Amino acid sequence: MFIEPEYDVIVVGAGPSGTSTAITAARLGLNVLVLEKQQQVGMFKRCAEGFAWGLIESLELKLPRKCWTQEIDGSYIYAPNMKEFLIDMGKTSGYVLERRVFDKWLAEEAVKAGARLIADVNVYDVIKDKGFIKGVKANFLGEDYEVKSKVVVAADGVESLVGRKAGFPLINNPVLMDSGFQYEMAGIELKDPHKLEFYLGTKVAPRGYLWVFPKGENKANVGIGIIGNSPETAKKYLDDFITKHDRFSRGSVLEVNAGAIPVGGLMKNMVMNGLILVGDAAHQVYPIHGGGIGEAITAGNMAGKVIWHCIEKGDWSEERLGDYNKLWWDKRGNALAKSEKVRETIEKMSDEQLNMLAASITKDDLMKIVDGNVAILTKTLLKFGAKNLQKKIFG
Ligand SMILES: Cc1cc2nc3c(=O)[nH]c(=O)nc-3n(C[C@H](O)[C@H](O)[C@H](O)COP(=O)(O)OP(=O)(O)OC[C@H]3O[C@@H](n4cnc5c(N)ncnc54)[C@H](O)[C@@H]3O)c2cc1C
Incomplete structure (x- = not known):
């Protein structure tokens, strides 16, 4: 019919x-x-x-108010030693959608x-x-x-x-796939409901990161993405983190979400x-x-x-x-391939090296690295003396 x-x-x-x-x-x-x-x-x-501002514009559409739960204006990033790195955009730079x-x-x-x-x-x-x-x-x-x-x-x-x-x-190579697990939690305490939180380190989230994406004053997606071949599950890492942090461990779980991420x-x-x-x-x-x-x-x-x-x-x-292959690789694929190189570099770093990176990097350089700028990452690695790592990666 x-x-x-x-x-x-x-x-x-x-x-x-x-x-x-x-x-x-x-x-x-x-x-x-x-x-x-x-x-x-x-x-x-x-x-x-998580959704960056402006991503809908290629469709000539405006994101209606009903589609997002929280405006975001920056992030807190935590190194393995819990050193806090604040990126304050000073204005709305993205949203947490529904x-x-x-x-x-x-x-x-x-x-x-x-x-x-x-x-x-x-x-x-x-x-x-x-x-x-x-x-x-x-x-x-x-x-x-x-x-x-x-x-x-x-x-x-x-x-x-x-x-x-x-x-x-x-894809049958687990290294190319992150394993994702998440609770949508309520009744938790957030550092700042307008900032995303990211936690790094091999003990917290091997290869990936643990996230807190606010969806209101006391509500957030608290989740994790880790390398697909990790011997421990993503759930185990997330539960360990939540148990250690009172501001989450007393919260309620409204939803459980899981899935693979082709990184x-x-x-x-x-x-x-x-x-x-x-x-x-x-x-x-x-x-x-x-x-x-x-x-x-x-x-x-x-x-x-x-x-x-x-x-x-x-x-x-x-x-x-095949025109689609050409168009996509020209406009997105090459940028994503560079970003994959950056990810491969970062995942080879020890917690100590990540701590050093966090201690020496500027906000601008960090943003450039996230944008896939391998040269800035190389420069930063050299600056804090990670010559061996730099050599191992780039020859
Ligand atoms: C834990 C986790 C956290 C993530 N966090 C973020 C984030 O914060 N920000 C971000 O940008 N991305 C995030 N992603 C990635 C993001 O969710 C995906 O990249 C995005 O949804 C891809 O869109 P898609 O349309 O290609 O696929 P999907 O959104 O997966 O849509 C595919 C659709 O196809 C349907 N379908 C599947 N099989 C069939 C079938 N046989 N017949 C009919 N229908 C079918 C499914 O039901 C589904 O609706 C995350 C992923 C995971 C797993």
Whole structure:
């Protein structure tokens, strides 16, 4: 009843990458179907909900007030020895979202743009024909459907069943994947409800960091991301931290969230005949901090434009859809690859070296390093005498 037999574009997944692709493609006049397996768009959050100011602008949209719970104007970063490093932006630089509301709002924007979106549809396979992906097989409320399209968009997150069914390999190297675990907590004490808190160190969060992202005066996402092959679980590290800190240990747990974060494994090729991968499905996450919402929106917007162009020209082969590879690598991929290098450098540092880095670095240099500036990191390492480390990493 709801689903037509054929569309220009089928987007699998109504996360930010899928709905952004749908918004752009539908605005350009394509007939777009978005299929989401959850009963409600945005129902299961796998996210700390941090979102930098302006990331929605590529879609020419303004973030409505209902989508965020807290304005953020800076961060406290803690070295392994708990030395505090304050970055005060002096003005709103980001938000902690309410993903449930945000994802649903983006979904409604896709519908406003002309896309059709159906929740509670599980896509379980792709249709292959003569070397092309030509649609999907899906189940909607117990009924099986085969829906055809010119282009299928795999926006189905880090596990990407659609990508795998089409023939892309799943990341199987745990070093390229962070394991994330989080409690949304209430009744806790925050240092400052307008500042994010980050805790570093091999004993606190091996390779990654532990975060406190405020969602009000006494409420926050308290979570952790650690290297995927850690012998101890992310939950264990988070529980240890919470137990040691009274301001959290007396709090309540409103939600438990867990998920994998692809902090590496950027893909040179993200397309095949009739198929395009976006967002977490294409590992488009910022490797240093694991932020993927903004990347998903940027990539979705690019994918929507490229798909429209290909359909206009009547050619959605891998070669033509490959324009998306070029565009994304030019605008985002190279920056993310640099940031991956920085992450690889930082993860080789001992707690002592991290303490030295925290003691000697300026706010400006730290911001540049987070932006993927390897040269500044090298300079800083040399400054505090970590010559061996610098040599080991850069030769
Ligand atoms: C613990 C944790 C904390 C994070 N914190 C942050 C943060 O603070 N800031 C930030 O920017 N990023 C964060 N991220 C990353 C961010 O959540 C993702 O990068 C982002 O959600 C990617 O968007 P997406 O649309 O590609 O995928 P998703 O948001 O995962 O959306 C994929 C959608 O596809 C649907 N789907 C999957 N399979 C099927 C199927 N077979 N049929 C139909 N639908 C399907 C899913 O239900 C889902 O709705 C975090 C991730 C984790 C795990």
